Amino acid sequence: MACVADSAAEAHIDRALVTRVLLGDDRSAFEQLLRRHQGMVRAQLRRLLHGDAAAADDLAQETFLLAWRKLDQFRGDARFSTWLYRIAYTCFLQVCRKTAMLAGDADEGEAENVPAPAHAMDLQLDLERAMRRLSAAEQAVLLHCVQMELSHEETAYVLAMPLGTVKTHAMRGKAKLKTSLAAWHEAAGKEKAS
Amino acid sequence: MNEEQSDAIELLLRRQFDGPVPDEDFSRQVMQRLPQRRRRVTWPLWSGILMGAVACWLALLSSPLLRAGWQDWVNDHWSASAVTVLLVMLGMAMLALVWGVAEAEDR
Numbered sequence: 001m002a003c004v005a006d007s008a009a010e011a012h013i014d015r016a017l018v019t020r021v022l023l024g025d026d027r028s029a030f031e032q033l034l035r036r037h038q039g040m041v042r043a044q045l046r047r048l049l050h051g052d053a054a055a056a057d058d059l060a061q062e063t064f065l066l067a068w069r070k071l072d073q074f075r076g077d078a079r080f081s082t083w084l085y086r087i088a089y090t091c092f093l094q095v096c097r098k099t100a101m102l103a104g105d106a107d108e109g110e111a112e113n114v115p116a117p118a119h120a121m122d123l124q125l126d127l128e129r130a131m132r133r134l135s136a137a138e139q140a141v142l143l144h145c146v147q148m149e150l151s152h153e154e155t156a157y158v159l160a161m162p163l164g165t166v167k168t169h170a171m172r173g174k175a176k177l178k179t180s181l182a183a184w185h186e187a188a189g190k191e192k193a194s
Numbered sequence: 195m196n197e198e199q200s201d202a203i204e205l206l207l208r209r210q211f212d213g214p215v216p217d218e219d220f221s222r223q224v225m226q227r228l229p230q231r232r233r234r235v236t237w238p239l240w241s242g243i244l245m246g247a248v249a250c251w252l253a254l255l256s257s258p259l260l261r262a263g264w265q266d267w268v269n270d271h272w273s274a275s276a277v278t279v280l281l282v283m284l285g286m287a288m289l290a291l292v293w294g295v296a297e298a299e300d301r
Contacts, residue, residue, distance in 0.1 A: 034221045039214025147211035174203045
């Protein structure tokens, strides 16, 4: 309950800052918005770009410059942060189209042959590899829905996807991860039994 | 996939996410690159509205229907032309009201 109230208060502050920028051409208000949201936007882009921090920061800069230019198009029907994530994701897609990065699915078959994990220490690495085996859409949905803790509706808004598709991708993605990490689950079960 | 397994996967994914990135001068760099905001120019809209209103008035000024309707209305005589003028004014007021409500809903 307190979390929902916090979220509503944050959204209210954002809207007030946006109004200050639009009415008074207030650069310091935009700087506050920037400081409040840069961390999550950069984290989102780093995940989407598989940890490429430099490229993610370049895209994040582009995202905020676009947000500055198009701020009068923010109508408050979504949270300001969600609106920013949508711009960031659109910038990311444009880069993907340019560099044909999404064609990375080509090494999918190779990834399927990754041997089962042997040590619990490697769990995070295996999860990372399992994530890369998912389709780009499934990865994006799990990033926004689970890791960034957006609602299904917000994820649908950010990714410009129908709500049903988001839910399907989330379910399929988790099911695929479960299959990929089945060896860990069995190992954990055996440990519990012994 | 049962709920417990789904929760376990979600927990793993959340742990894997590093969370917000520290600023490390990023905001200052973006602020330096920020261009001046372009103010939206409103005079073409207002001059268009004014010119349209004047053109409309000039076109209607010579219309016998409007003149007759106006005179009948002023003399409290509910002729067909007076009712037409009244209906046109009512229709325009309704359109303005609907437009105003639609704009307010968008904000």
